[in-house]
Amino acid sequence: MDTVRDRVDEAARLLADTSDTPRADAEFLMAHLLGVPRSRLALHFGEVVDVPAYRVFVERRLACEPVPYILGEWEFFSLAMKTRTPVLVPRPETEHLVEVIVEWAREHARTHTDDRGRARPTADGRAPKVLDLCTGSGCVAIAIAKDLPGATIVATDISDDAIALAVENIAFHHLKSRIQIRRGDLFDALAPKDGPFDAICANPPYVEAGAFPGLSPSIRLYEDPRALVAGNDGLDVVRRIVAESPDRLVPGGLLAIEIGEAQYGAVSKLMERAGYRNIGVRNDLAGIQRIAYARRPS
Numbered sequence: 001m002d003t004v005r006d007r008v009d010e011a012a013r014l015l016a017d018t019s020d021t022p023r024a025d026a027e028f029l030m031a032h033l034l035g036v037p038r039s040r041l042a043l044h045f046g047e048v049v050d051v052p053a054y055r056v057f058v059e060r061r062l063a064c065e066p067v068p069y070i071l072g073e074w075e076f077f078s079l080a081m082k083t084r085t086p087v088l089v090p091r092p093e094t095e096h097l098v099e100v101i102v103e104w105a106r107e108h109a110r111t112h113t114d115d116r117g118r119a120r121p122t123a124d125g126r127a128p129k130v131l132d133l134c135t136g137s138g139c140v141a142i143a144i145a146k147d148l149p150g151a152t153i154v155a156t157d158i159s160d161d162a163i164a165l166a167v168e169n170i171a172f173h174h175l176k177s178r179i180q181i182r183r184g185d186l187f188d189a190l191a192p193k194d195g196p197f198d199a200i201c202a203n204p205p206y207v208e209a210g211a212f213p214g215l216s217p218s219i220r221l222y223e224d225p226r227a228l229v230a231g232n233d234g235l236d237v238v239r240r241i242v243a244e245s246p247d248r249l250v251p252g253g254l255l256a257i258e259i260g261e262a263q264y265g266a267v268s269k270l271m272e273r274a275g276y277r278n279i280g281v282r283n284d285l286a287g288i289q290r291i292a293y294a295r296r297p298s
Helices: 004-015 022-034 038-044 055-061 067-071 092-107 139-147 160-172 209-214 236-244 264-273
Strands: 073-076 081-082 131-132 152-157 179-183 199-203 250-257 277-283 290-294
Touching: 004 022, 022 038, 022 055, 022 067, 038 264, 055 067, 067 073, 081 139, 081 160, 092 139, 092 199, 092 236, 092 250, 092 277, 092 290, 131 139, 139 160, 139 179, 152 160, 179 199, 199 277, 236 250, 236 264, 264 277, 264 290
Parallel strands: 131 152, 131 199, 152 179, 199 250
Antiparallel strands: 073 081, 250 290, 277 290
């Protein structure tokens, strides 16, 4: 019978024409079925195991289904998140959005930290309030809540699929008391009692309409286009967020938005016209200007 290594080698060969990362995909699928981290899969390469579901998993990947959907979960900010189509898969570049919010909260004058560097309630007893727009799977809101134990978060999305998945992920991480979900179109989703917020973050749609046909089949066939495409220049939703957010922020509050490659110049001008100051950008690991951020004047 074939060993684990044999099965993985074969799957990687089959996936070579479908995936940019065939070996990694083959290993993730096998590790999941064996119940081990991918980092420890090599310890099992010499074993002969019966994993009939592996062929099914590989066939699904050959149909361009993303690995996170096949597995039903994916890691984000070192946290397990439930995943399913058509809600966007949590991506590593979005982790920088969490970093910007968490770093700002730790440095903010109205917060203090415990001996583990975690932000706690403000000096006047009021916990920081964060708004997460376009929450999708809820991954950003959950990661912020985990790293900022004193924070309360409102998360919104227009998609019923996204809201349902975010609710599941929030419950899985036992954060129902600290993350409130609202369904609706950006700020229209908010209840009268929500806000003002100390920080607003968003991973909105930012793909240009003309670029969508050129995206990989794994994206086009499985992920919700409404969560990806935003007009001819990709900035239709970003414009609304920048224009409508100042009234939702406390003086000195932070706005942070994930953006696409080469969009920072246009987004920084939108922020400046909306009255924001201290405008800056955080690059992702590929060197792409990924998170645009700014402060509402005090």
